[in-house]
Amino acid sequence: MSKVSVRPITFYFRGQKQQIDTLSPTTTVLQYLREYVGSDKTRQTGTKEGCAEGDCGACTVVIGELVNDQLQLHSVNACIQFLPTLDGKALFSVEDLQTLSSSTEAHLHPVQQAMLEYHGSQCGFCTPGFIMSLWSMYENEAEMPSRATVTDYISGNLCRCTGYRPILDAAQKAFDYPKMMLERQNIIDELKQMQDLPPLQLSYLHQQFFAPKTLREFATLRQQYPQARIVAGSTDVGLWVTKLGRELGDLLYIGQVPELKNIKVQAGRLEIGANVSLSDALSKITEIYPDFADLQRRFASMPIKNAGTLGGNIANGSPIGDSMPALITLDAALRLRCGEQTREVNLADFYLDYQKTALQTGEFVETILIPIREPSTAFKFASYKISKRFEQDISAVCAAFYCELDKNNVVQSIRIAFGGMAAIPKRAFNAEKVLLGQSLTPERIEQAQVALAKDYQPLNDGRASAAYRLQVAQNCLQRFYIEKIKQSSVARLDDLIALVEV
Numbered sequence: 009m010s011k012v013s014v015r016p017i018t019f020y021f022r023g024q025k026q027q028i029d030t031l032s033p034t035t036t037v038l039q040y041l042r043e044y045v046g047s048d049k050t051r052q053t054g055t056k057e058g059c060a061e062g063d064c065g066a067c068t069v070v071i072g073e074l075v076n077d078q079l080q081l082h083s084v085n086a087c088i089q090f091l092p093t094l095d096g097k098a099l100f101s102v103e104d105l106q107t108l109s110s111s112t113e114a115h116l117h118p119v120q121q122a123m124l125e126y127h128g129s130q131c132g133f134c135t136p137g138f139i140m141s142l143w144s145m146y147e148n149e150a151e152m153p154s155r156a157t158v159t160d161y162i163s164g165n166l167c168r169c170t171g172y173r174p175i176l177d178a179a180q181k182a183f184d185y186p187k188m189m190l191e192r193q194n195i196i197d198e199l200k201q202m203q204d205l206p207p208l209q210l211s212y213l214h215q216q217f218f219a220p221k222t223l224r225e226f227a228t229l230r231q232q233y234p235q236a237r238i239v240a241g242s243t244d245v246g247l248w249v250t251k252l253g254r255e256l257g258d259l260l261y262i263g264q265v266p267e268l269k270n271i272k273v274q275a276g277r278l279e280i281g282a283n284v285s286l287s288d289a290l291s292k293i294t295e296i297y298p299d300f301a302d303l304q305r306r307f308a309s310m311p312i313k314n315a316g317t318l319g320g321n322i323a324n325g326s327p328i329g330d331s332m333p334a335l336i337t338l339d340a341a342l343r344l345r346c347g348e349q350t351r352e353v354n355l356a357d358f359y360l361d362y363q364k365t366a367l368q369t370g371e372f373v374e375t376i377l378i379p380i381r382e383p384s385t386a387f388k389f390a391s392y393k394i395s396k397r398f399e400q401d402i403s404a405v406c407a408a409f410y411c412e413l414d415k416n417n418v419v420q421s422i423r424i425a426f427g428g429m430a431a432i433p434k435r436a437f438n439a440e441k442v443l444l445g446q447s448l449t450p451e452r453i454e455q456a457q458v459a460l461a462k463d464y465q466p467l468n469d470g471r472a473s474a475a476y477r478l479q480v481a482q483n484c485l486q487r488f489y490i491e492k493i494k495q496s497s498v499a500r501l502d503d504l505i506a507l508v509e510v
């Protein structure tokens with residue numbers, strides 16, 4: 009027998025409830041659409057496959073979820089989302105826009121009409137993906153968005169032939185046509201009914217998929233199946249299947265646990281549940297630390313941030329993960345849970361070796377804890393991502409700096425951390441030692457730059473050479489000094505000259 013399931017995967021699609029219980033839990037939403045939808049083989053091939061790794065956006069679909077009884081719509085990459093993660097949600101692909109616009113003469117939605125009229129498509133391969141990113145924007149933005157907002161929405165879509173200017177034009181012009189909004193109430197009613205379903209549990213061949221609905225249930229299953237792979241947004245895990253062809257074994261999906269979706273402020277700390285999306289988590293951190301905005305903007309693309317979680321970024325422990333250097337310098341900690349027991353670990357101590365963390369058997373990341381500074385604390389913070397492309401690229405180096413200065417500009421406290429410079433995200437203790445208790449001057453910064461060479465022996469790889477990485481890390485320290493410590497433009501110019509001369 010190939011499958012046993014307590015109940016089928018249940019989600020809203022094409023105007024009605026869909027139930028699936030015949031597919032492997034690692035079937036992607038894209039495979040489902042293109043290869044399996046409809047028993048009569050009416051496959052839905054509008055959604056395209058380009059890269060199958062979340063990079064190109066040809067597969068962009070929109071997911072609807074109930075949040076406080078309202079339907080929240082966001083774009084994701086269908087190629088790396090596993091089908092069971094749709095349970096209790098609504099799925100929209102490009103064909104849905106046909107239904108929405110069926111009453112119009114042209115049978116086109118305003119975003120499609122605008123793409124046509126403003127020449128936003130040539131070969132058309134990327135077009136369904138762009139249309140879905142733009143549709144999520146159309147539904148989410150009350151008024152015509154700025155160019156910068158459109159750029160954020162299409163940050164996960166690549167076009168090889170048209171060029172982006174006509175697409176940006178079309179994205180804005182769509183708001184000039186007569187409105188055509190999704191009728192939401194029926195979908196909300198369907199999703200509400202699905203909330204009462206028991207937790208999803210699938211068995212397929214030798215693989216099990218669990219999607220518990222409470223924290224306690226999740227913690228118990230984690231202890232019962234410590235070998236099971238936790239799946240959050242699957243923006244890392246998905247690629248292990250689509251690119252590496254790995255068998256993942258049993259899967260424990262964290263995405264249905266409401267307690268892990270909370271963001272709150274408690275005892276002077278921002279507490280972010282492990283299952284909060286990168287979009288929400290990075291926005292909240294930026295509200296508290298406005299200098300986080302650069303990193304928020306440069307982190308992946310909108311669909312990846314909508315699906316991926318901060319907990320997943322931290323637990324995955326990639327040496328080039330972007331959130332960790334900044335969070336280490338902000339002195340973040342993690343609350344880890346095993347059954348009913350919790351313990352706290354400083355994020356800086358969480359990484360033991362390459363892809364090895366302090367997580368013990370049966371344990372998982374429950375909450376990310378970020379101290380909020382007293383308003384009286386004078387501090388400087390910055391994080392810089394260095395990558396070949398501005399949008400949607402992996403860092404060669406990711407730098408973060410935090411320091412507190414007294415009124416004489418003497419460093420009272422300092423933390424410097426880098427990604428891409430070692431096997432783990434790591435603090436630069438030697439450089440920090442040079443700066444602690446000292447007035448910051450160009451000469452002192454230069455000494456700290458030299459000390460960085462003692463802190464790190466970076467790797468040579470396809471992304472960057474060791475020499476480049478070290479040089480870039482040193483330059484980032486200089487940039488922090490110039491941008492954040494010396495603020496007047498005259499001082500900046502003087503310092504630049506001084507630093508170039510030494």
Ligand SMILES: Cc1cc2nc3c(=O)[nH]c(=O)nc-3n(C[C@H](O)[C@H](O)[C@H](O)COP(=O)(O)OP(=O)(O)OC[C@H]3O[C@@H](n4cnc5c(N)ncnc54)[C@H](O)[C@@H]3O)c2cc1C
Pocket residue numbers: 061062063237238239240241242243244245246247262282283286306307308309312315316317318319320321322323324328329330331371372373374400401402403
């Ligand atoms: C196109 C693309 C662009 C990307 N760009 C960036 C980028 O710019 N910067 C960057 O840093 N990353 C980037 N990533 C990587 C990825 O998006 C992030 O690491 C993301 O935060 C992973 O979160 P997730 O929820 O998708 O994790 P998943 O893929 O679901 O899980 C990742 C790992 O964490 C484990 N895990 C998840 N949650 C927990 C938990 N609560 N407790 C214990 N273990 C857990 C899983 O078992 C798995 O080992 C990119 C990925 C793609 C595909």
Ligand code: FES
Pocket residue numbers: 056057058059060061062063064065066067068085086087088
């Ligand atoms: S196929 Fe390229 S992002 Fe999914």
Ligand code: FES
Pocket residue numbers: 128129130131132133134135166167168169170
């Ligand atoms: S229109 Fe050809 S790739 Fe975009």
